[in-house]
Structure formats: structure tokens, C-alpha cells
Amino acid sequence: MSGGYIAQQIVNGLVLGSMYALVAIGFSMIYGIIRLINFAHGDIVMIGAFVTLGLFQTLGIPFPVVALAVLTAGGIIGIMIERGTFRPIRGAPQVTGFIASLGISIMLQNLGVMFLTAQPRNFSFPDYLQRVIKIGAVTFRTIDAVIMISAFCLMALLMFLVHRTKLGMAMRATAENIDMARLMGININRTILSAFAMGSALAGIAGLMWGGKFGQIDPLLGFVPGLKSFVAAVIGGVGSIPGAILGGYILGLSEVLFVGLLPPVYSAFRDAFVFVTLILILLILPNGIFGKRIEDRP
Amino acid sequence: MLKIDDIHVYRGRTYVLQGVSLEVGRREIVALIGANGAGKTTLLRTISGLLRPKKGKILFQPDSQSQEIDISGASPEQIVQLGISHCPEGRGIFSRLSVLENLMIGAYLRKNRNEILDDYNSICRVFPILKEREDQAAGSLSGGEQEMLAIGRALMSRPELLILDEPSLGLGPIVVESLFQVLSEINSRGVTILLVEQNAIMALDLAHRAYVLETGRVVLYGTSGELAGNEDVQKAYLGGIV
Numbered sequence: 001m002s003g004g005y006i007a008q009q010i011v012n013g014l015v016l017g018s019m020y021a022l023v024a025i026g027f028s029m030i031y032g033i034i035r036l037i038n039f040a041h042g043d044i045v046m047i048g049a050f051v052t053l054g055l056f057q058t059l060g061i062p063f064p065v066v067a068l069a070v071l072t073a074g075g076i077i078g079i080m081i082e083r084g085t086f087r088p089i090r091g092a093p094q095v096t097g098f099i100a101s102l103g104i105s106i107m108l109q110n111l112g113v114m115f116l117t118a119q120p121r122n123f124s125f126p127d128y129l130q131r132v133i134k135i136g137a138v139t140f141r142t143i144d145a146v147i148m149i150s151a152f153c154l155m156a157l158l159m160f161l162v163h164r165t166k167l168g169m170a171m172r173a174t175a176e177n178i179d180m181a182r183l184m185g186i187n188i189n190r191t192i193l194s195a196f197a198m199g200s201a202l203a204g205i206a207g208l209m210w211g212g213k214f215g216q217i218d219p220l221l222g223f224v225p226g227l228k229s230f231v232a233a234v235i236g237g238v239g240s241i242p243g244a245i246l247g248g249y250i251l252g253l254s255e256v257l258f259v260g261l262l263p264p265v266y267s268a269f270r271d272a273f274v275f276v277t278l279i280l281i282l283l284i285l286p287n288g289i290f291g292k293r294i295e296d297r298p
Numbered sequence: 299m300l301k302i303d304d305i306h307v308y309r310g311r312t313y314v315l316q317g318v319s320l321e322v323g324r325r326e327i328v329a330l331i332g333a334n335g336a337g338k339t340t341l342l343r344t345i346s347g348l349l350r351p352k353k354g355k356i357l358f359q360p361d362s363q364s365q366e367i368d369i370s371g372a373s374p375e376q377i378v379q380l381g382i383s384h385c386p387e388g389r390g391i392f393s394r395l396s397v398l399e400n401l402m403i404g405a406y407l408r409k410n411r412n413e414i415l416d417d418y419n420s421i422c423r424v425f426p427i428l429k430e431r432e433d434q435a436a437g438s439l440s441g442g443e444q445e446m447l448a449i450g451r452a453l454m455s456r457p458e459l460l461i462l463d464e465p466s467l468g469l470g471p472i473v474v475e476s477l478f479q480v481l482s483e484i485n486s487r488g489v490t491i492l493l494v495e496q497n498a499i500m501a502l503d504l505a506h507r508a509y510v511l512e513t514g515r516v517v518l519y520g521t522s523g524e525l526a527g528n529e530d531v532q533k534a535y536l537g538g539i540v
Contacts, residue, residue, distance in 0.1 A: 166406075169395065169399055169402070169403055170403070170406065172392070172394065172395060173392050173395060173403050176392045176393065176394055176395070177390055177392060179348055179386075179390070180386065180390040180391075180392065182347075182348065182373070182374040182375060183346055183348070183374050183378065183383075183384050183386065183390070184378065184403050184404060184406045184451075184455075185374070185375045185378035185379060185406045185407035185455065186375070186403075186406055187375055
């Protein structure tokens with residue numbers, strides 16, 4: 001096995017990991033602030049992919065504009081989910097939130113099947129995004145580079161927002177102690193909504209990337225990135241944004257390397273491997289890599 | 299400045315405050331004493347808007363020129379804006395935020411950066427340790443330092459009325475002594491204080507007036523001197539010796 005081959009696998013893993021990381025961030029931000037997992041989060045990836053398909057391929061709007069529109073669309077869906085589902089049941093037992101978001105997930109998938117049919121659609125980017133670039137032994141398409149670089153920039157932007165702005169400070173305070181945040185005069189409805197909007201915007205853009213990477217989309221596609229990114233968030237320590245990013249890359253890299261380095265007969269077990277990774281990490285670090293013990297919020 | 303008129307508060311199904319009335323005058327220090335479970339914390343949480351009374355009124359007059367406002371239905375955000383700052387039991391500092399961020403978040407609703415900076419500097423003069431540790435995570439501070447941070451943060455909203463819930467909890471006697479000294483200074487600069495305190499001796503020493511709460515009702519009130527001289531209060535809260 002040559003060094004070039006391994007380098008190639010690492011690049012592939014980073015591309016996949018970038019997408020997992022972007023989706024995992026949303027799981028973690030939302031859990032961090034309301035202590036609930038939004039099971040409909042993966043379906044925002046699907047919506048992002050279809051919005052891209054509609055705007056870019058059908059309407060032919062330029063790529064950067066589409067990317068902004070997809071971010072916005074993801075954010076709006078997140079806001080709608082929060083306003084429509086999580087806010088009315090705030091204060092209810094955790095299980096209510098889980099079931100409700102599972103319901104939203106099933107609803108979004110079925111609405112997708114209803115209006116878009118379950119038939120997979122081809123998702124192809126124009127040639128300038130498909131061009132193959134070769135650096136040494138490593139080859140990748142322009143879209144792969146776009147995925148890695150834009151994921152990195154978005155994460156840097158998010159870290160800036162969360163750590164360097166007043167809204168970010170309010171969000172971190174709300175995540176730590178919701179009553180205390182209110183006593184500071186923080187409008188917690190707004191901070192919670194911001195966490196949903198930001199996390200969901202990233203999931204939306206991950207949908208654009210997912211379609212570009214795999215070339216085919218259907219209304220049920222959100223399940224796999226949703227589940228795996230959830231695993232990534234748990235590996236990193238759910239509630240922690242750096243943890244979600246790290247978890248996403250660990251998962252993407254280990255999944256690709258598993259398939260790439262072991263004999264081909266094992267490649268069908270890639271998903272099993274994802275969960276073995278999860279179990280092993282949780283056995284050693286029950287709260288995930290960057291996880292802190294977080295109290296349940298009544 | 300604060301008039302509480304016969305409020306009834308439930309927590310879940312428990313009938314905690316069964317008709318409490320009290321008054322805090324401008325620039326006063328008023329102490330609230332009573333056994334555990336008497337409803338002291340519930341009363342403070344109701345004033346700051348975290349709990350809503352089933353019945354009764356809470357009237358607040360932000361400054362001597364303004365009208366009295368019924369704040370019993372207002373949100374915590376509105377109440378902070380009006381000038382009531384609540385420093386809760388257990389301090390409630392944001393342990394993962396830095397010391398500086400904790401103080402700045404106390405001024406969350408304020409806009410004027412220069413004034414905020416002035417207040418920050420004056421709080422650092424009172425508690426120099428906070429300036430030294432401004433970049434540290436607040437969770438790494440000692441208990442006494444955390445209490446200073448919590449009080450400093452509460453002052454960053456430039457409150458008219460400062461509500462303190464058990465500031466001495468878990469602190470050593472020397473730290474408590476200096477903390478109460480600071481409270482008295484804060485009061486002399488014009489901030490009204492409503493204080494819940496388990497250490498009744500110190501509370502009565504600091505406060506001008508006090509109320510005794512028992513199972514959700516005010517059973518006794520008066521000036522600190524009167525209460526300290528009261529036989530029942532001595533027996534129940536001052537350990538029988540004064």
C-alpha cells in the first residue's frame with residue numbers, strides 16, 4: 001500500500017468528515033442549549049440538497065448565490081422547527097421532545113416523498129466543479145476542495161460568532177444556565193432560536209455538499225448523514241462544538257480508512273464499523289472526547 | 299420602592315407563599331430570615347420574574363420620580379431592565395465563561411460602552427481579584443471569589459435594587475465579614491438591598507429592617523434592633539444568645 005494511496009484515502013475521509021462535522025455541530029448546539037436531540041436535523045440535509053437541486057440545476061442560479069440561499073433555507077427550516085415544535089413543548093419531559101422531533105422527521109420525509117416522489121434524482125454539478133485536480137498521487141474534484149474549504153470557513157465563522165460576539169456569549173450563557181441567563185436580561189427565546197438557525201443552516205449547506213459528493217438525492221437521504229453525524233456529535237461530546245467538529249472528522253476518516261485499507265470483503269460493514277467506533281470511544285470516554293457532565297434540564 | 303402586596307405563589311402543586319406582604323424603602327437594606335423551606339428563595343424568584351404569583355401584586359418604583367409599576371406579570375428580562383438585579387442562591391455564575399465575560403453579561407441590556415467600562419473598573423476596585431483573573435474560566439475561582447463575581451455581575455446592570463440570596467453560603471467567616479463590609483459600601487452608594495441570609499446574626503447586623511418568614515407567611519417584622527431583641531427570634535434564629 002503506497003503512501004499516495006493512503007494520502008488519497010485521507011483526503012476522501014476529510015471530505016466526508018467535513019460534512020459529518022457540519023451536521024454534527026447542529027446536533028451539539030441544539031442539545032447544548034435545550035438538552036434535546038433534534039431527530040429531524042438530518043432531514044434538513046435532505047431539504048438543503050433539494051433546494052440546491054431546484055435553484056442550481058433547474059433555475060440555473062449561480063453557485064455562490066445558491067450556497068447562500070441554501071444556508072438561509074436551512075436556517076429558516078430550523079427556525080420553523082423550533083417555533084412549531086420545540087417552543088410549544090418547552091418544559092415538557094425530555095421524551096416529549098424526542099418523540100416530537102422524530103415526528104417532524106417522519107413528516108418531512110413523507111412530505112418529500114409526496115411532493116418530490118421517492119425516485120432518486122441525479123444531482124450533477126457543472127463541469128467547473130467536477131474538474132479533476134491532481135496533486136502528486138492525490139486526485140480530487142473541485143467540489144471536494146470546495147467542500148473542505150467552505151466547511152472550514154463556516155466552522156471558523158461559527159466559532160467567531162459563538163466566542164467573540166454578544167449573541168454568542170448570550171448563547172453560551174443560556175446553554176449553561178437558562179434561569180441565570182434570563183436574570184441577566186437575555187431573551188432566551190432569541191438565543192435558542194439562534195442556535196437552531198445556525199445549526200440548521202450548516203445542515204442545509206451539508207445537503208448541498210452531500211448531493212455534490214454522491215451525485216444522487218432522494219427524500220429519504222437525510223437518515224444516514226443524520227444518524228452518523230449524531231454519532232459524531234456523541235463521540236466528540238454532545239453539547240460541545242469543537243467536539244462535534246472533531247467527532248465528524250474522526251468518523252469520516254475512520255470510515256473511509258476502514259473501507260480503503262482493509263480487504264474489500266469488509267467494505268459492506270462500513271456502517272457497523274461506525275458504531276463499533278462509537279461504542280469503543282464511549283467505553284473509554286463516557287461523555288465523549290470534549291464532553292462535560294451536563295445536567296438534565298427539567 | 300418595592301411593595302409586595304399579599305402574593306400567593308405555588309411551585310408545582312406546593313402552596314409556598316401563602317399571602318406575603320412586605321415593603322422595601324429606597325436605600326434601605328432589608329433582610330429576610332426564616333428556616334429552610336419557609337419560602338425565602340421562592341419570594342426572591344417571584345420578584346425577579348422567574349416565578350409568577352397566582353394572586354397579589356408586586357409594585358416597583360424604579361426611581362423616586364417615576365410611577366409605580368406592577369411587575370408581577372413581567373418577564374425576568376423586563377424586570378432587569380427596570381433595575382432589579384437578582385444574585386441567586388448558589389451564585390449561578392457561568393462557569394465556562396471567563397470572569398470578564400461573566401461581568402460583561404451582567405451588563406447585557408446596557409448600551410453605553412463607556413459607562414459599562416466605568417462600572418467594570420469600579421467593580422474591579424472593590425474586588426481586585428476579579429481583575430487579576432479576568433481571563434480565567436469563572437468555574438476555576440474559589441467559592442468566595444465566585445460570590446464576589448456573582449455580586450459584581452449583578453452590579454453590572456447598574457441596579458436600583460439588588461436582591462441577594464444567601465451570599466454567605468459555604469464561605470468562611472473572614473470572607474463573609476469582608477463581603478458584608480462590601481455590601482454595606484454598595485448600599486451607601488445608593489443601591490437598595492434585599493437580602494436573604496441564613497446567618498441571621500450577620501443579617502440583622504447589616505440590615506436596617508427585617509422580616510421573618512415562616513411556612514410561607516410573614517410572622518414578624520421590624521427594625522433589626524427590635525428583631526434582635528425579640529425573644530422568639532433569639533430562640534429560633536440567633537441560637538438563643540445575643
